Every structure is written in C-alpha cells, then in structure tokens.
Amino acid sequence: MGRGGGGGGERVLVLPGEEVPAQGLKPGFGTYRSRDDGKIYASVMGLLSPRPPFVRVIPLSGRYIPQRDDMVVGVIQAVGPTYWLLDIRAPHFTPLHMTGTPWQMEYGECGEYLRPGETVIVRVEGIDEQRRIGVSMNGPGLGKLEGGYVVEISPTKVPRVIGKSGSMIQMIQQDTGAKLVVGQNGRVWIEGDNDQIRRVREVLALIDREGQKVGLTDRVKALLDTQAGRTPQHEDYDRPSRDSGEGGSEEVHDGSPPRPPKGEVQGPTYFEEGQEFEEETQHG
C-alpha cells in the first residue's frame, strides 16, 4: 500500500472503489456512500485525509474545481461585448464581466482592455448548482498580469508550492529573485529574467512531481543549492527538518483555520491556504 510513513502524518494512497475507514464519519470530497452496503468508498485516486465530520480523499490529479474566494490565474480565451471568457482550468470557460473590473468602460470596449491570450488574476465570487462560475477582478492583488511567464502544475500541489504560512514560496522567491503569483487553479505566474524563470520552472516541476512525498522542503532546498552552484547540504530525507516543522510531511491543510462544514454536499475542501496566498499575491 502507498504508505509513506516518516515524520509527519501517515499518508495512505487510496484508489477508486477502495473502502475508506469511516469511523462514523460522513462521506466528503473524493468519496461516496454505497447504496448496496452503506459503506464509504473512495471515488478518486488520492491521499486519505479524514477531517471530522468528513472523510475525504485529496485527489492526486484532476481538473481544478473552483471554490468561492479562490484566487486564480486565468487566460483570456474570447472577448464579448460586455465580458471576456477566461480559461481558469475549470471544466468550463468562465465569464468575467466588465463590471467585475476596476476600469470605467463602455459596451463593446472589452477588446481594448484585455485581449485573447493575456493573463489575469481574478477571484472566484461564486458557483451555482449548474456549476456556472462567477469571477471578479476587483480587489487587492487582482488585475492583469503583464509580462512574466505562466507555468501549470497540478491544482492539488498548490498548497505545497505555498508551503506552511508561505514558507516555500518565500524560499523560492528569495533564492531565485523571481516574483511568483500562485493561483489556486495551479497556474503560476513568474516574473524575472530568463535564468530566474528557468530556475523557478525546475523547482515547480519538482514540486509537481514529488509534492506528495515526504521531505519536499529539503529536496527543493537541494535543487536551489545545485542551481546556484552551492554544495547541497546532506539531510536525512526521512526526517522532516526540525526548525520549520514543514519538511513536506505535514498534512496539506495543516496550519490554516478550519473551514465551516459544508453539509452533505461533496464540496471540495482541500485548497486551504487562502490567507498566506493573499499575502503572497500582494508582494508577489
């Protein structure tokens, strides 16, 4: 079984159709209760993560599932008379209405402000039961992202890029000198010179590939050292580093305030780095 023991939380990999130990919990994201036997089974491949009153499975792959108040990096797909259509990596294209921008503009002027292919950072305002998404560009840290370079990673790895209280993203920014904006949809906007962007891309690829494993911080540190021509310090990868307690082995949601329960609806409840993220986008 995919048990990746080590320092922090025990990580159990579950596959679709595998029974999940319920212990009186309700089925949360990535799980379902069978009508045949009343037991709870996983519906996606991911890491088991009980969070009373729900058992959840944090998926290892899959599309971005928008959630209210997520900050996401979108790419303009089409321009309408009063709105733009954004690709935010959700199942659907997302309209951004001109009233959701800081600009004073008239009907038909959308194309003068944002053109297809340009990048923006927006906030998810809400999703209805038909999964229609509303986004806005009004607010601190939101707006058009000019210049820079966009990299895509798995949305489920976003909390690992940010790290506990933004520790990982700060380390990457300080070491490389690049500026990062991380959208909850797994799009990372990087600003810097070519070399800085190259280094950040390598780091993000590492996190995307190995974010579910133990000892991530140490491996990122080692990569940054190698890139900068420093000798990587040898660390015991099985032990999380003592100072930060991060070590890539904490549960994805540790350190953030609990979200209020959302009822029986299978709502995704796994992108929980909102506060740190907001800080990041402000100086990012």
Next chain:
Amino acid sequence: MGSIGAKDVPQLLDANGRRIDGRGLEDLRPLRITAGPLQQAEGSAFVEWGDNKVMAAVYGPREVHPRHLQQTTKAVVQCKYNMAAFSVDERKRPGLDRRSQEISKVIAEAFESVLFVEEYPRTSIDIYIEVLQANAGTRCAGVVAASVALADAGIPMVDLVPAVAVGKVAGTIVLDLKKEEDNYGEADLPMALVPRSGRLVLLQMEGHMTRDELKRSLDLGVTGCKKIYEVQKQALRDRYAVSAPSAGAEVAA
C-alpha cells in the same frame, strides 16, 4: 474436424488440455499496465496484454463539442475506439467503421454508468482508445486501459473496471481468447465488471453457447476480471509510488 470448407484449422486444445499458446483453460495472457505515459492527456494508460498493445487517453471534464450533445444535468461520456492501420496482419482501412462505432458506443455506455457524471453538468468526458497491435480482446484491453486512464485523470468513479473475454474453444470454456481461438472458436463473450458491486457494465456475445455454458463463462470471466483488477490497481499505485517507481504493473499468466 474435417468439415466442409475447413482449411488449416489449428488444433486449439491438445490432449492435455493445453491451449495453442500453452496456457491452461483458465489462464490469462501476460498483462502489463503503465499508468500515465502521455504528457498531453489529463489521464492515460498503456496496456500490453498478450500481443495486444492499446493506448488510452482521457480528457475532461471539458466543454462539449459538438455543443448540441451537452446535457444540463450531467456530463456526457464520449469514447472513440480506433484501430491503427498497422494493428492487424492485413492493413486495416483507417477510420470509422461499423465495428469501431459499436465498440465506442458500448464502452462509452459502460463508463457512463461507472463515472459520477452528475458531478460535472454541461461537460464532456472524452475517452480515446487507440489499438496499436491487435490479437483478440482489444475491446476488453481498451476498457482496462480507459479505466486506468480515467482514474489517472482524477475523474470520480464508483470503481475501476476490469474486462476480459471468455470463449468456447473446441467445445471447452476458456478464459481470455487469443486470435486463433477467437477466429476458429465457437463463441466469444467479452465482459466488463464493476468488482465492488459485482455488476457487469459490458456484456456481448458472438457465437453459440448453452445456458449452462454461459453461466460457467460468466463465473470464469468474473474470476479473470478480479485478477486484472489487481494489476490495474498496482499500475496506479506505481504511478504515485512513495518509494522508487517501478516500470509498470504486471501479471504472469
């Protein structure tokens, strides 16, 4: 034997109950599954099963094209099964034919009953199955590959879906037909199983069987599916192995 028009019919079963490739009656061909070989697709899987080689790629949930297929309450599952021109001995004329349309349809319907389609209204989940090398049982190999690819794509589903064909060869019920057995045998019964609930989501038959033989065939198929299920799970575990990754999940027949 020796019936009119029968030419070069190979001996499909020998006196010891060994099959044309030396397998026992209830043995599978060697199966090897690799999860996630494709970069571009959201989920993918490569299945090598005997002399079959099948690649599956999954995209979505995404916008539905063509638009009129969109459903407001659930995702539509679209499947395209295709055989490469070079997948069989004599060149297969490329493109859609009746056979591939039928297989695409039954596979799409099989997965529609397994995926949580209500989770993604107004979207499409697209499954592409490309048969690179064919040696009987490619629809089953396609289902096996597609199911791993769907799990790799993170699309919620009730369970993985293993599939296998059972057939009647020289009067005997055997598991997992290979080409000669399919061509010269008396019956072919492909099936796809949801192991958790024991329900079949795909069942077709060609040829003739008695009621009793059908019953035994179904039992044998279910047993075979459960072995395949384990290989599928191992392939997915290997993809995200916390320890060193291995090259692919395997079962020796």
